[in-house]
Amino acid sequence: MRSGTRLIVDLSLLKKNIELLKKEYAPENEIIFMIKADAYGHGIEQVLEYSFTEAGIKIFGVASFEEALFCRKALPELDFDIWVFSDLALFENKSNYQKYKITPVLHDIEQVEIFNKNIEFKSLPLVIKFNTGMNRLGISEDELSELIILLKNHNIKSIDHIMTHLSSSYLPKRSDDMTSAQLLRFEKIKEELKKNDISFKASSCANSGAIEQKRGLEESHIRPGLMLYGPQSTFTKKRLWKGSLISKLEVRILKISTLKSGETFGYGNTRLSEDGYLINLAIGYGDGISTSLQNTYLKHLDLQIKGRVNMDMLFLFSKTKPKLSVGDQITLWSEDYQQIQELCEASGRIPYEILTNITQRVPRVYNK
Ligand SMILES: *Cc1c(COP(=O)(O)O)cnc(C)c1O
Numbered sequence: 201m202r203s204g205t206r207l208i209v210d211l212s213l214l215k216k217n218i219e220l221l222k223k224e225y226a227p228e229n230e231i232i233f234m235i236k237a238d239a240y241g242h243g244i245e246q247v248l249e250y251s252f253t254e255a256g257i258k259i260f261g262v263a264s265f266e267e268a269l270f271c272r273k274a275l276p277e278l279d280f281d282i283w284v285f286s287d288l289a290l291f292e293n294k295s296n297y298q299k300y301k302i303t304p305v306l307h308d309i310e311q312v313e314i315f316n317k318n319i320e321f322k323s324l325p326l327v328i329k330f331n332t333g334m335n336r337l338g339i340s341e342d343e344l345s346e347l348i349i350l351l352k353n354h355n356i357k358s359i360d361h362i363m364t365h366l367s368s369s370y371l372p373k374r375s376d377d378m379t380s381a382q383l384l385r386f387e388k389i390k391e392e393l394k395k396n397d398i399s400f401k402a403s404s405c406a407n408s409g410a411i412e413q414k415r416g417l418e419e420s421h422i423r424p425g426l427m428l429y430g431p432q433s434t435f436t437k438k439r440l441w442k443g444s445l446i447s448k449l450e451v452r453i454l455k456i457s458t459l460k461s462g463e464t465f466g467y468g469n470t471r472l473s474e475d476g477y478l479i480n481l482a483i484g485y486g487d488g489i490s491t492s493l494q495n496t497y498l499k500h501l502d503l504q505i506k507g508r509v510n511m512d513m514l515f516l517f518s519k520t521k522p523k524l525s526v527g528d529q530i531t532l533w534s535e536d537y538q539q540i541q542e543l544c545e546a547s548g549r550i551p552y553e554i555l556t557n558i559t560q561r562v563p564r565v566y567n568k
Pocket residue numbers: 234236285365406407408409423424425426427433
């Protein structure tokens with residue numbers, strides 16, 4: 201663990217983001233809040249507890265059964281729903297899904313078979329994911345007849361929730377784009393089900409990129425992840441989503457040195473080409489700061505990351521004497537959306553990656 205370096209998570213900003221999402225994007229939709237990967241690096245337990253008790257979110261999504269089980273065990277007194285989206289290990293965890301009220305999102309025929317054959321799943325909703333072109337998980341159009349036969353054999357006339365996942369919703373909308381093609385295929389799947397007298401009670405397809413561009417909102421549910429943590433998912437310069445970043449990365453200054461032009465420092469002996477001050481920060485790639493951030497200019501600090509990012513520290517360079525002292529903390533990013541955006545542009549990383557990379561050595565501190 202670190203002491204002066206920490207990720208400060210402002211949960212009241214999460215609430216604001218949820219309110220903004222509901223008010224301006226999706227007043228009619230129910231939210232399935234994606235909190236996989238430790239709530240995109242922010243701490244799954246705290247994010248879940250707060251958004252359930254303070255912001256009215258009732259359904260949460262994670263990738264693996266173990267993530268869901270962790271949530272249930274951490275917060276046994278809260279009656280939230282939690283859905284597992286990809287790594288189900290359905291058969292192995294047969295008895296635990298129902299016991300812990302965890303809902304598997306079934307993504308192939310075999311899983312639908314297991315789910316319906318075993319009374320262990322009886323009390324859970326039937327949720328099925330369809331593949332509409334992402335070709336990752338999900339039941340495809342050409343397996344639909346097999347699914348329909350299977351459901352009929354089990355005398356199932358209604359699916360609780362059907363969904364699909366969009367592969368390219370982060371790209372700016374075009375009339376003939378992949379998202380349009382996927383939405384069309386999803387409609388076809390719905391028609392085919394209806395034709396065969398199989399109804400569905402709810403549906404979803406929109407992730408952050410889609411929601412930001414107001415697509416897929418005709419379904420009953422939406423599944424935002426990234427946008428609720430603050431960053432925009434869509435690749436546009438134009439700001440479509442005006443959420444606040446819910447975290448602030450505070451970093452302690454370990455040392456400030458004066459170096460002359462020609463002197464070297466750190467791994468690889470980076471050579472300075474001018475006199476200046478080197479500010480040594482208590483954070484490195486061992487804390488999840490990518491080495492691809494080397495030489496990034498941080499506009500909000502008016503300082504440049506100089507040389508390689510080391511495992512436990514990195515260096516900022518200033519030509520003039522910085523108005524900072526050893527022990528001070530500076531922020532690598534804060535609520536201002538622009539700051540993390542700049543880190544993404546400089547490093548060629550996506551905000552998802554920057555946020556989920558922050559390791560457990562960096563303590564999370566919560567403000568409400
Ligand atoms: C992670 C995930 C989401 C959320 O995606 P964002 O881009 O973070 O909004 C939605 N649906 C599924 C199936 C996911 O796995």
